[in-house]
Amino acid sequence: xxxxxxxxxxxxxxTIPVKTYSATDRTSSVSFVRIHEKDGAQIQYxxxxxxxxxxxxxxxxxxxxxAPGDDTIVPITDDDLSRLPMPTAKTLSILSxxxxxxxxxxxxxxxxxxxxxxxAATKPYALLREALEDHRKVAIGKVAMRGRESLAMLRAxxxxxxxxxxxxxxxxxxxxxxxxxxxxxxxNELTLAETxxxxxxxxxxAELHDDYREAVEELVAAKLEGEPVAPAAxxxxxxxxxxxxxxxxKSVRAARGGGEADAEAESASVTPIRGRxxxxxxEAERGAAKKSGxxxxxxxxxxxxxxxxxxxxxxxxxxxxxxAGGRAKGTSAARKTASAGTSQKSTASKTxxxxxxxxxxxxxxxxxxxxxxxxxxxxxxxRSSA
Numbered sequence: 001x002x003x004x005x006x007x008x009x010x011x012x013x014x015t016i017p018v019k020t021y022s023a024t025d026r027t028s029s030v031s032f033v034r035i036h037e038k039d040g041a042q043i044q045y046x047x048x049x050x051x052x053x054x055x056x057x058x059x060x061x062x063x064x065x066x067a068p069g070d071d072t073i074v075p076i077t078d079d080d081l082s083r084l085p086m087p088t089a090k091t092l093s094i095l096s097x098x099x100x101x102x103x104x105x106x107x108x109x110x111x112x113x114x115x116x117x118x119x120a121a122t123k124p125y126a127l128l129r130e131a132l133e134d135h136r137k138v139a140i141g142k143v144a145m146r147g148r149e150s151l152a153m154l155r156a157x158x159x160x161x162x163x164x165x166x167x168x169x170x171x172x173x174x175x176x177x178x179x180x181x182x183x184x185x186x187x188n189e190l191t192l193a194e195t196x197x198x199x200x201x202x203x204x205x206a207e208l209h210d211d212y213r214e215a216v217e218e219l220v221a222a223k224l225e226g227e228p229v230a231p232a233a234x235x236x237x238x239x240x241x242x243x244x245x246x247x248x249x250k251s252v253r254a255a256r257g258g259g260e261a262d263a264e265a266e267s268a269s270v271t272p273i274r275g276r277x278x279x280x281x282x283e284a285e286r287g288a289a290k291k292s293g294x295x296x297x298x299x300x301x302x303x304x305x306x307x308x309x310x311x312x313x314x315x316x317x318x319x320x321x322x323x324a325g326g327r328a329k330g331t332s333a334a335r336k337t338a339s340a341g342t343s344q345k346s347t348a349s350k351t352x353x354x355x356x357x358x359x360x361x362x363x364x365x366x367x368x369x370x371x372x373x374x375x376x377x378x379x380x381x382x383r384s385s386a
Contacts, residue, residue, distance in 0.1 A: 005145055006117060007090040009128070009154070009161075016124045017117035018092075020145075023162065024111055030213050086144050092152055092163065094141040103138065103153055107166040114154075114161040125161065132156040192248035199255035 005020035034043040047056045064073040087093065116125040132139065132155060139154035143165070151166035222229050 001113075003115075004112075007092060007143070008117075009114070010091050010093045010141075011124070011128055014124050015091075016128065017121045018114045018125070018161075019117045020163070021113040021115065023113050028213070029210070030216050081147065086149065088142045088144040088149055090144075092141050092143040092154070094139045094154065096140050097135070097137040098140060099136070100138050100155070103140075103166070104172070106172050107151070107169075108153070109150070109165040109167055112163045112165075114163050129156045129159070129161055132161075186245075189244055189248065192245065192252060196248060196252050196255060199252055
């Protein structure tokens, strides 16, 4: 990095030799040259004398001072300027120390890095830097650079000293006619604005970049390769009448939910309604299936009810010989009847689970029940005759 100005810092009786470096680089910003649209040739700017109309070479160009509102121009030479009483020509004279909040950002002009000039300047340089950091103050002084005297602010930054040239107070324009009159603000609007401020979080300088410069570079590359230029994305138009509270609430949701919060909010206002209808439709279908299954079960129970009613006398008949003394035969008949009842229940359950073959299964079950009934009746008759 090349220094642009060499001088010193006057801190009481302490003098600190320093080198000045430009802290900013504006060459990376987008800049255009003037061309002749007819042939594309670049337009040159020449220094033309107003009296004779001839071009003036750089070595013949001097300085002059023209007072505001006066047509008279007074020539000023470098010798005239060198004889002026300017103690700050090569020295940054510190006048006072103050809090950083006392400096209006409107006054800040350009920024410069200051580095120690020589080994003897290292210790006083570090001393001033540490004093500013520990005391949390900035130094205010005057410095003359490039032919003019300016106010300057000195502060510690990342282990170095940084100087900001400041505008004079009379160079700051008044706010007359700029600020609006008294405006009534509701409490919830102020609360939402503060919530939005907290939701946006901290700024990461690494994520900041010049989108316009990138777009210009892409445009130039496309023109050089003869490719069609992509149309620019349409932005939102300004001067819209909006609901301030609704806009703040939406901004807070977007800040908390990320870049796709708006799209999710819009879809959330529609999707759940369709989801509820689908769920209701599914519940209705499941309800209809349950009703169908219940009806089939009731139908099966009605068909099997007569068989169960006829089964009861068979059990009583089988119990009668037991009371009369035919214990072994009665027990055997009861087991056979129970087995027949179990078979009937199994058939009934299979009939319920298979609704498509319920009729044929019911007929088979009825035939089995009839056979069981006849068998039980025959055995009963034999026991009675015995």
